[in-house]
Amino acid sequence: MKALLFSPWTKRALFALCLVPACLLIARGFAGELSANPVEFIEHATGDWALRFLLITLAVTPLRKIFEQPLLTRFRRMLGLFAFFYTCVHLLMYLTFDQSFDMKAVVADVWKRPYITVGMAGFLLMTPLAVTSTAAMVRRLGPRRWQLLHRLIYFCTLAGVIHYYWLVKSDVREPLMYGGILALLMLYRVRLWVAKSGKSKPKPAVVSA
Amino acid sequence: MLIRKPADLRYSDVTPRGVYYNRRRFLAAGSAVLGAWALPSPLGATMKINNVVKSAYTVDEKLTPKADITSYNNYYEFGTGKDEPVRYANTLRPSPWQVQVGGLVDKPKTFDLDAFMKIAPLEERIYRHRCVEAWSIVVPWIGFPLAALLKQVEPNSKAKFVAFQTLYDPKQMPLGNRAGIELPYVEGLRLDEAMHPLTLMAVGLYGETLPNQNGAPIRLVVPWKYGFKSIKSIVKITLTDKMPPTTWNLTNAREYGFYSNVNPAVDHPRWSQATERRLGELFKRKTLPFNGYADQVASLYTGMDLRKNY
Numbered sequence: 001m002k003a004l005l006f007s008p009w010t011k012r013a014l015f016a017l018c019l020v021p022a023c024l025l026i027a028r029g030f031a032g033e034l035s036a037n038p039v040e041f042i043e044h045a046t047g048d049w050a051l052r053f054l055l056i057t058l059a060v061t062p063l064r065k066i067f068e069q070p071l072l073t074r075f076r077r078m079l080g081l082f083a084f085f086y087t088c089v090h091l092l093m094y095l096t097f098d099q100s101f102d103m104k105a106v107v108a109d110v111w112k113r114p115y116i117t118v119g120m121a122g123f124l125l126m127t128p129l130a131v132t133s134t135a136a137m138v139r140r141l142g143p144r145r146w147q148l149l150h151r152l153i154y155f156c157t158l159a160g161v162i163h164y165y166w167l168v169k170s171d172v173r174e175p176l177m178y179g180g181i182l183a184l185l186m187l188y189r190v191r192l193w194v195a196k197s198g199k200s201k202p203k204p205a206v207v208s209a
Numbered sequence: 210m211l212i213r214k215p216a217d218l219r220y221s222d223v224t225p226r227g228v229y230y231n232r233r234r235f236l237a238a239g240s241a242v243l244g245a246w247a248l249p250s251p252l253g254a255t256m257k258i259n260n261v262v263k264s265a266y267t268v269d270e271k272l273t274p275k276a277d278i279t280s281y282n283n284y285y286e287f288g289t290g291k292d293e294p295v296r297y298a299n300t301l302r303p304s305p306w307q308v309q310v311g312g313l314v315d316k317p318k319t320f321d322l323d324a325f326m327k328i329a330p331l332e333e334r335i336y337r338h339r340c341v342e343a344w345s346i347v348v349p350w351i352g353f354p355l356a357a358l359l360k361q362v363e364p365n366s367k368a369k370f371v372a373f374q375t376l377y378d379p380k381q382m383p384l385g386n387r388a389g390i391e392l393p394y395v396e397g398l399r400l401d402e403a404m405h406p407l408t409l410m411a412v413g414l415y416g417e418t419l420p421n422q423n424g425a426p427i428r429l430v431v432p433w434k435y436g437f438k439s440i441k442s443i444v445k446i447t448l449t450d451k452m453p454p455t456t457w458n459l460t461n462a463r464e465y466g467f468y469s470n471v472n473p474a475v476d477h478p479r480w481s482q483a484t485e486r487r488l489g490e491l492f493k494r495k496t497l498p499f500n501g502y503a504d505q506v507a508s509l510y511t512g513m514d515l516r517k518n519y
Binding site for chain 2: 035036037038039097098100109112113114115166167169170172173
């Protein structure tokens, strides 16, 4: 297992796997299977994958702890960057085809429409994480500050879930499902933090009245 | 001339899609009428409509391809994804069908489909159709003015509104329970809107009967209102003196009003209505007041605050 996780080929294979959704979209495009509204189709697909990759990235820590596989962390940066990649395509589709790069209209949209506001906020919070994802940046920031900064991913993902929830007209099952997964992943962390803080300072004895 | 040998023809070449997609029901229906002479009309399949006259109520715009009109639908009884109705609406049985017309009328009447199709000469009308979700299509509908139907039942002087109801049969619409909206789907118009010559009872599109996912066998088309007002698969029409409830208004009153006239100046609370994407075009185009029918219908609303009466 260790050898497999350590192999450069595993990383390459995962990279290819992460590109599959994008390749499928391109293939569908050539086959004329992007529905009657291709722009919306691509926006929805890339939005879905951005959110899924955020959740997959957030699943790395729980998985590596539960299965005691610290090497899993090797893949976390790539997964996070793919979340950013799909987010960028998603945003670019919106800027190009929905707004024709009319920046005044974009600003008005961000200002007026809560689901756009929260979506854009999620993107803006993600950008520094992508920029500081290199090993050199970790060193420059120092691991403690770097980790603190990268906790922003919790808010990015929450923003993604809300962005989706506020967009749908009546059938909220999918955004709720993503919200539920995020809640589970966060609950796991809260449990870890509680356990940690419990260790460092002993709990006060419970006094019954 | 190429003459195909019999072996080159598959059964699917000579069988309407609806029949082989619904083989079991077709067999059951077939055995039910065993001994009778006539087989029921093919289930779920569209048929050519003859004797259609061209109408003056037509826009000179590029038609949206039939494949797009019939594969990108909002029909929540058959799934909430726009690609779902085309896949799941084959469980709808558009024949036999009855439409009950009653309420505040002097001559209430129940029409079966054949009688319904003969209420008035069928016309082809090319209308713009604008969804509240900011996409639009141009559709060659076949139908007749709703006014012709209403005249037959003779609304009395108390009638002020017309209420419409879609079929709701959980057996035919098993996905209805996850639609997130209350069913049966209901809609309504003010009587003067219903009597307007643009308001159409549609029975077909592109020269054929309506595909199930487009609201077979009969639907309303009100081209100056958002698409959800154009209620599908109608079983009941009732004249009333009170403004009838409408499904999307019941779902979210802040976002969907009774009138729901296409209006680029009044946004949906969550998104802009200033522009729309015509299916087949990449960039958005400007949305027109009353979807381009302002000359014909704006006078219906003189003196009304369209911001309040959204």
